[in-house]
Amino acid sequence: MSKFSYVSHLECPKCDEKYREDQIHHLCNCGSPLLVRYDLEKVKKNVSRDDISNRKNSLWRYHELLPVHSEENVISLGEGITPFEKLNTLGAEYGLNNLYIKDEGIIPTGSFKTRGASVGVSKASELGVKQLAMPTNGNAGAAWALYASKANIKATIVMPLDAPEITRKEVYIAGGDLHLINGLISDAGKVVGQLVQNEGVYDASTLKEPYRIEGKKTMGYEIIEQFGWNVPDVILYPTGGGVGIIGIYKAIVELQELGWIEKGKFPRLVAVQAEGCAPIVEAWKKGQKESVFFENSKTCAFGINVPKALGDFLVLESIYTTKGCAIAVSEKELLEAQKQVASLEGNFICPEGAATFAAARKLREQGWIQADEHVVCLNTGLGVKYPETVEIEGVQTLQPGDKIYVNN
Numbered sequence: 375m376s377k378f379s380y381v382s383h384l385e386c387p388k389c390d391e392k393y394r395e396d397q398i399h400h401l402c403n404c405g406s407p408l409l410v411r412y413d414l415e416k417v418k419k420n421v422s423r424d425d426i427s428n429r430k431n432s433l434w435r436y437h438e439l440l441p442v443h444s445e446e447n448v449i450s451l452g453e454g455i456t457p458f459e460k461l462n463t464l465g466a467e468y469g470l471n472n473l474y475i476k477d478e479g480i481i482p483t484g485s486f487k488t489r490g491a492s493v494g495v496s497k498a499s500e501l502g503v504k505q506l507a508m509p510t511n512g513n514a515g516a517a518w519a520l521y522a523s524k525a526n527i528k529a530t531i532v533m534p535l536d537a538p539e540i541t542r543k544e545v546y547i548a549g550g551d552l553h554l555i556n557g558l559i560s561d562a563g564k565v566v567g568q569l570v571q572n573e574g575v576y577d578a579s580t581l582k583e584p585y586r587i588e589g590k591k592t593m594g595y596e597i598i599e600q601f602g603w604n605v606p607d608v609i610l611y612p613t614g615g616g617v618g619i620i621g622i623y624k625a626i627v628e629l630q631e632l633g634w635i636e637k638g639k640f641p642r643l644v645a646v647q648a649e650g651c652a653p654i655v656e657a658w659k660k661g662q663k664e665s666v667f668f669e670n671s672k673t674c675a676f677g678i679n680v681p682k683a684l685g686d687f688l689v690l691e692s693i694y695t696t697k698g699c700a701i702a703v704s705e706k707e708l709l710e711a712q713k714q715v716a717s718l719e720g721n722f723i724c725p726e727g728a729a730t731f732a733a734a735r736k737l738r739e740q741g742w743i744q745a746d747e748h749v750v751c752l753n754t755g756l757g758v759k760y761p762e763t764v765e766i767e768g769v770q771t772l773q774p775g776d777k778i779y780v781n782n
């Protein structure tokens with residue numbers, strides 16, 4: 375009989391140590407994050423890519439390749455299969471004839487963090503977790519608090535004071551245990567680390583549990599499926615902790631091993647960062663395998679303000695293997711791109727997503743991307759969650775009875 379999931383075990387990408395997936399594990403004994411492995415031979419025998427395409431619109435259509443054994447444990451709000459659209463007007467502006475957006479604004483909680491929350495919380499629930507904790511720059515905490523409430527798991531969330539205010543309110547209304555910290559996400563991480571150590575709470579920090587990445591990898595499956603089971607030339611991803619880019623790479627490797635796409639053909643993966651927080655870019659420029667803590671980091675693209683990522687070596691590996699690159703954009707460039715996407719394409723995207731468009735433009739100008747290549751920019755969230763990125767100028771308030779004229 376066909377199974378709901380073909381998850382087999384957890385594996386360390388650094389030292390190859392294996393762990394059981396039916397017990398709670400966080401990091402490997404060597405300190406590396408763990409990756410989830412599947413029995414892909416059996417998946418291949420029991421399901422085809424066409425079977426999957428005929429299922430309902432949710433990331434759970436890929437359930438054989440996700441870590442949850444029992445459908446009853448799935449915590450879902452119908453997330454996934456987000457829009458994949460060609461942007462002709464903006465493409466013409468940038469000199470790109472095949473520019474696409476993968477739009478993660480159109481998803482419950484308004485950011486792609488929902489994918490990690492749906493899969494991560496579902497697996498935590500299956501493992502019997504009753505209480506979890508995590509540091510966050512906002513969106514992940516919001517998504518995890520909301521999904522945890524549906525799973526009847528208590529969530530302790532610690533975020534910087536200046537994280538987008540709406541994300542605080544999402545945690546609060548979900549009934550999460552919200553804490554604000556006058557510091558960075560790395561400081562929040564230390565507070566959570568102590569709670570985990572002292573009280574044995576389930577540590578849901580980025581890459582300290584292996585399942586969030588499994589949710590995020592579904593972005594990779596979807597891009598390939600929506601592109602007709604083909605591989606685009608370039609995918610640009612706004613990189614903070616890097617879980618999304620690691621996940622997309624993992625997804626493509628899995629699809630190749632399943633024989634559902636051509637073996638060895640990768641999109642060039644681009645890690646996009648803000649100039650105010652660019653540890654991966656610095657490391658890539660020097661050809662290094664790991665990054666160095668980026669001091670005094672600052673950017674309005676809050677989701678990518680991560681000065682040192684636990685999975686930096688995996689991010690860099692995915693860039694090197696796919697012959698991609700890492701690039702930083704300025705605050706001015708990303709805000710300009712945000713405005714262009716809204717005014718030319720009618721889509722109010724988040725500043726992190728906007729950074730990928732600014733980067734696509736620069737890479738086209740530098741000749742790193744060719745005019746006819748198929749280029750996918752990842753918009754990781756809804757612009758509506760970041761009202762403070764837009765400054766309105768020159769708008770006057772009318773009095774009742776005032777007349778207005780069309781402004782030419």
Ligand SMILES: *Cc1c(COP(=O)(O)O)cnc(C)c1O
Binds near residue numbers: 612678754
């Ligand atoms: C968290 C976040 C990112 C960065 O995601 P990673 O996969 O951790 O690199 C990008 N954009 C938004 C909107 C985010 O919330």
Ligand SMILES: [Zn+2]
Binds near residue numbers: 387388390391
């Ligand atoms: Zn290890």
